[in-house]
Structures are given as structure tokens and as C-alpha cells.
Amino acid sequence: MNIEQALNEALGLKTGSNVPLAEGLPATVGVLGGGRMGAGIAHGFLTRGAKVVVVERDAEAAQGARGRVESSVEASLERGAVAGTAGDYLERFATSTDYADFAFCDLVVEAVPEDAGLKAAALAAVEAQISPHAFLATNTSSLSVSGLAAGLARPELFLGLHFFNPVPASTLIEVVVAERTGEDTVAAARRWVEALGKTAVVVRDAPGFASSRLGVAIALEAMRMVEEGVASAEDIDNAMVLGYKHPTGPLKTTDIVGLDVRLGIAEYLYSTLGERFAPPQILRDKVANGELGRKTGRGFYDWP
CATH class of the missing domain: 1.10.1040.50 (N-(1-d-carboxylethyl)-l-norvaline Dehydrogenase; domain 2)
Incomplete structure (x- = not known):
């Protein structure tokens, strides 16, 4: 059993799905922080066929994140924005309190509160757990992405993905290119945004972006x-x-x-x-x- 199979079993994630993975989307996505924004980001990837794990600071916060994602999926079904049943989406969703559960993710999006020190520490902790080939992104609305990259070992695989609230209804994602972000990372981010059914605006890292x-x-x-x-x-x-x-x-x-x-x-x-x-x-x-x-x-x- 490889690490992905082991973690899928541990987290209860289903490998098959009635919802096909959108072309260009990472198969497995991690989200650090399951508040309003983190839950919305998780919802976006889930409804496009990805497996998603949200990691929170403790069991109570993880339970809250699960409730927000479940409610968001159910609301989308009621509006007719997505088809199928809640189970079609939630069978590919898990919450955790262990950063090690990011080990099998192709992309991890950090969505903790807008504090530079908190984000920098969280990103370094995530990078220590993920694959050397996995992408890492920060959902910041104003902080320096290059500054956050300074503490990372692989800044070429890191960039900003500024999602907008509420994520399910928003059609924009700001892709923020830091000083050492690789061209392949930017190209991948464009594909993710398109696969999510949204429009990318690519900006250079600058205070407040655009x-x-x-x-x-x-x-x-x-x-x-x-x-x-x-x-x-x-x-x-x-x-x-x-x-x-x-x-x-x-x-x-x-x-x-x-x-x-x-x-x-x-x-x-x-x-x-x-x-x-x-x-x-x-x-x-x-x-x-x-x-x-x-x-x-x-x-x-x-x-x-």
C-alpha cells in the first residue's frame, strides 16, 4: 500500500467518484484552515471532482470546518449549481488536525488569518510535510507573497491564490507571482483557475496586489x-x-x-x-x- 492509499484509508477518502475531475485540476488538494474562506476554497475544488482534506488546529475547529463545507455543498445542490447528491462530493472530503495528512496532496492552499508571522510559520510547517513536487499557495489579500516565500525551501513552487468571498459565487481568482515563483507554477495556477470555472488575473507581488x-x-x-x-x-x-x-x-x-x-x-x-x-x-x-x-x-x- 503506497502513502496515498494509506492516507485515503485513514481519512476515509473515496478514490472513485461520480463527479469527474475537471481537466487541469490537481487530483488531491489540501486546505490549511477551515474558516469561511478555507471552507469556500475546499468547496470549489470538491465540486470540480478533486479529493480535499482540510487541516485545522484542533478537533473542535475541524468539526466546524466540516459543517461549513457540508452546508456549502448542500446549498449549491439546492440552487442547482451542481448536480448529484451531497454524498457524491463529501465522500471525497476529510478533515484532520495533522499536517502529515498533506503528504499526498498535489496542492496545498494556506487559508489561516491575515497575519504575516502566523502565515509564514504555517507555510513552513506545511512545506516540511508535502511532497518535494507539490505546489503550495497562500490565500492572502494583501501580504507580501515574496516575504512569505523567504522562509520556504522551494519558493519556485509557491505563489499567491487570492480567492474572493464568497468563494462559490465569485468568478475571480487573483494569481500573485512572487519574486521566485517559477513559470511552470504560474502556468499550473492558470489551469487550476480555469478548471474551477473562474477567471485568473495575474499580478506581480506588490502591496495590496490589484x-x-x-x-x-x-x-x-x-x-x-x-x-x-x-x-x-x-x-x-x-x-x-x-x-x-x-x-x-x-x-x-x-x-x-x-x-x-x-x-x-x-x-x-x-x-x-x-x-x-x-x-x-x-x-x-x-x-x-x-x-x-x-x-x-x-x-x-x-x-x-
Whole structure:
């Protein structure tokens, strides 16, 4: 019995499936971190036929990750976004608390909280367990991918894959090319994105990349307008939705993303790109008061 067969048996993963593997997709994918983003990433690969293992810090967190992925798959079935039964997908899904279970993965995507030290340590720990030929990616929305690569033994197999929330509904993945990312790795990432049914935007590693830099710039200016009494949050958002055809306005998007997440990105961009990304006081105050957006019930809007 080889290592893949042994781990499949240990994790209860099924080798066959009623869902064919999409062309260009890695057969077995690991995700480190099963929060909202990690669960969404796992969902994306599962629904395209890959086997997926999510590794979490402890059994309770792993159980939470399983619940999020199961709910996401069931919601896709109810919407008719995927065909078959929940079992067709979940028979290829496992959770674990052991990094060694990444050993048989072709690709591992790190999706831990947006903290450079935490991510760097997690990536080094994952790299120590995976195959020398496996790819490694970070799902960061703003941190330096080249900086995270500095502690890795095989930086040519590492890059950024910036997924967007909610992952099942989003059609964009930002592929972030670090200083030492290999051309073959970038080409592979393009194939993965296409196989997931999404569109790749390839960017050079720079503070905030393209999407976060532009999105945060608009959101911060919208916050300043609320702070200055120029208009209400609703009217500012309506101006962008109706006037510029944004699907949601910058302030409602901030509530969905999380004000704490937006503040963290803004602080990083402020430190690297200067005063134009200085977080407005209204953002600092709301985070300090626990008004983090949809996840706490209140941000720039009230959420039931």
C-alpha cells in the first residue's frame, strides 16, 4: 500500500467518484484552515471532482470546518449549481488536525488569518510535510507573497491564490507571482483557475496586489465621506451600484468582508504605500467597538 492509499484509508477518502475531475485540476488538494474562506476554497475544488482534506488546529475547529463545507455543498445542490447528491462530493472530503495528512496532496492552499508571522510559520510547517513536487499557495489579500516565500525551501513552487468571498459565487481568482515563483507554477495556477470555472488575473507581488488595493482605496474614501457627513452609507453605496454598476457598494462590501479585515489590510497598505491608505477614525472606532459587519450583526449597516 503506497502513502496515498494509506492516507485515503485513514481519512476515509473515496478514490472513485461520480463527479469527474475537471481537466487541469490537481487530483488531491489540501486546505490549511477551515474558516469561511478555507471552507469556500475546499468547496470549489470538491465540486470540480478533486479529493480535499482540510487541516485545522484542533478537533473542535475541524468539526466546524466540516459543517461549513457540508452546508456549502448542500446549498449549491439546492440552487442547482451542481448536480448529484451531497454524498457524491463529501465522500471525497476529510478533515484532520495533522499536517502529515498533506503528504499526498498535489496542492496545498494556506487559508489561516491575515497575519504575516502566523502565515509564514504555517507555510513552513506545511512545506516540511508535502511532497518535494507539490505546489503550495497562500490565500492572502494583501501580504507580501515574496516575504512569505523567504522562509520556504522551494519558493519556485509557491505563489499567491487570492480567492474572493464568497468563494462559490465569485468568478475571480487573483494569481500573485512572487519574486521566485517559477513559470511552470504560474502556468499550473492558470489551469487550476480555469478548471474551477473562474477567471485568473495575474499580478506581480506588490502591496495590496490589484484588487485589494483598488477595493480598499474606494472603501476608505467612502468611509471618509460618511465621517464627514457627505452622505449616508446607503446613498454612497447606491451611487456606486446605480452609477458605476458595482454589484454592491463599498460600505456594504466592507460589512461582508469584515471591518477588522479591512482595517488590517488598510494598516498594511498605510505602512507600505503611505498616507493615502491611512485608516479613517470611523473604521478604527467601529472595530474597537466590536462592530465588525455582518459577522457581528452591525457595521456600517445593521444585519439581522
